[in-house]
Amino acid sequence: MFVEWKDIEVNLDSFNLKLDLSINKGELVTLLGPSGCGKTTALRIAAGFLQPDKGDFILDGINMNKIPPNKRNIGIVFQNYALFPHLNVEDNIGYGLKARNIKKSIIKDEVNFILDSLHLKDYNKRVISQLSGGEKQRVALGRSLAIKPRLLLLDEPLSALDADLRKRLRYEIKSIQEEFKITTLYVTHDQEEALTVSNRIALLKNGRLQQFSTPTQLYTKPKNLFVGKFIGESNYIILENRKLFFRPESVKLGKSQENSINFKGEIVKSEYLGHFSRGVLKTKDNLINVISYNHLHSGEYHVDYKDIIEF
Numbered sequence: 467m468f469v470e471w472k473d474i475e476v477n478l479d480s481f482n483l484k485l486d487l488s489i490n491k492g493e494l495v496t497l498l499g500p501s502g503c504g505k506t507t508a509l510r511i512a513a514g515f516l517q518p519d520k521g522d523f524i525l526d527g528i529n530m531n532k533i534p535p536n537k538r539n540i541g542i543v544f545q546n547y548a549l550f551p552h553l554n555v556e557d558n559i560g561y562g563l564k565a566r567n568i569k570k571s572i573i574k575d576e577v578n579f580i581l582d583s584l585h586l587k588d589y590n591k592r593v594i595s596q597l598s599g600g601e602k603q604r605v606a607l608g609r610s611l612a613i614k615p616r617l618l619l620l621d622e623p624l625s626a627l628d629a630d631l632r633k634r635l636r637y638e639i640k641s642i643q644e645e646f647k648i649t650t651l652y653v654t655h656d657q658e659e660a661l662t663v664s665n666r667i668a669l670l671k672n673g674r675l676q677q678f679s680t681p682t683q684l685y686t687k688p689k690n691l692f693v694g695k696f697i698g699e700s701n702y703i704i705l706e707n708r709k710l711f712f713r714p715e716s717v718k719l720g721k722s723q724e725n726s727i728n729f730k731g732e733i734v735k736s737e738y739l740g741h742f743s744r745g746v747l748k749t750k751d752n753l754i755n756v757i758s759y760n761h762l763h764s765g766e767y768h769v770d771y772k773d774i775i776e777f
């Protein structure tokens with residue numbers, strides 16, 4: 467394992483985090499979960515801003531517990547940029563290299579390479595105050611990449627940006643992360659962001675890891691109801707004393723003969739969204755969310771057993 471939170475325990479006033487988590491080299495892992503679940507706490511342990519009460523944080527085989535933040539060679543990007551306003555773009559990106567007394571000509575080449583990768587070619591002399599939010603965030607990313615960190619920590623890096631820009635930048639972050647092959651811990655409370663950028667997602671609730679798996683596994687094979695409901699849309703109904711969980715897209719039109727549960731009902735709510743429709747099917751006992759590529763209408767529906775999880 468390249469990065470490891472090993473038997474970590476943190477006790478804050480009214481919060482307790484227990485964490486065992488590891489990241490492979492070159493992997494992007496997202497910490498996801500509702501507000502207050504402990505995402506930032508886990509990240510602060512990695513950065514060295516917080517000492518765990520128990521356990522070890524290990525990076526590349528070395529126990530980091532006693533190593534101060536500035537000696538860990540970890541890059542961090544926060545949501546609020548934290549750039550130096552009095553320095554231009556190239557000096558911001560080259561800052562960490564200059565502090566390491568690296569030759570000017572080497573810094574220049576490195577900064578240009580990074581600017582190129584971040585689609586910020588020729589931005590060298592631009593002043594920070596005149597950049598857009600997205601550009602500032604790319605410069606912040608560039609500054610962390612320049613020091614060739616062993617681990618990159620991204621703490622809600624896109625939350626200060628508008629929805630469109632967030633979508634564009636998350637793809638950019640992913641492709642840069644892959645290009646630089648940089649091991650990354652990404653913290654977000656946005657499930658869509660987590661699903662699109664991650665190799666694996668660690669979903670936390672109240673300081674406990676609920677599931678650690680690929681986005682597909684998390685969506686299709688949630689280990690408990692919390693995970694199932696947190697990711698995507700879902701149905702959870704009780705039928706003949708059985709608690710059944712299934713996704714709206716698993717509800718299919720028509721009656722099925724075998725290995726499925728049949729419903730008969732009326733579509734009481736329906737939205738046409740172009741390439742698909744979303745609606746609510748009212749049966750005798752339940753309201754069931756339905757998503758379909760066809761227009762929705764009242765009648766017989768079924769869900770195959772293979773698409774149902776019993777919790």
Ligand SMILES: Nc1ncnc2c1ncn2[C@@H]1O[C@H](COP(=O)(O)OP(=O)(O)OP(=O)(O)O)[C@@H](O)[C@H]1O
Nearest residue numbers: 478479480481500501502503504505506507508655
């Ligand atoms: N220094 C501290 N002293 C006491 N309690 C703290 C401290 N820092 C954080 N907490 C508490 O620990 C819990 C977890 O906080 P944390 O910031 O890790 O959550 P989070 O998952 O990052 O939430 P958010 O998405 O809102 O940022 C919260 O209940 C918070 O109030």
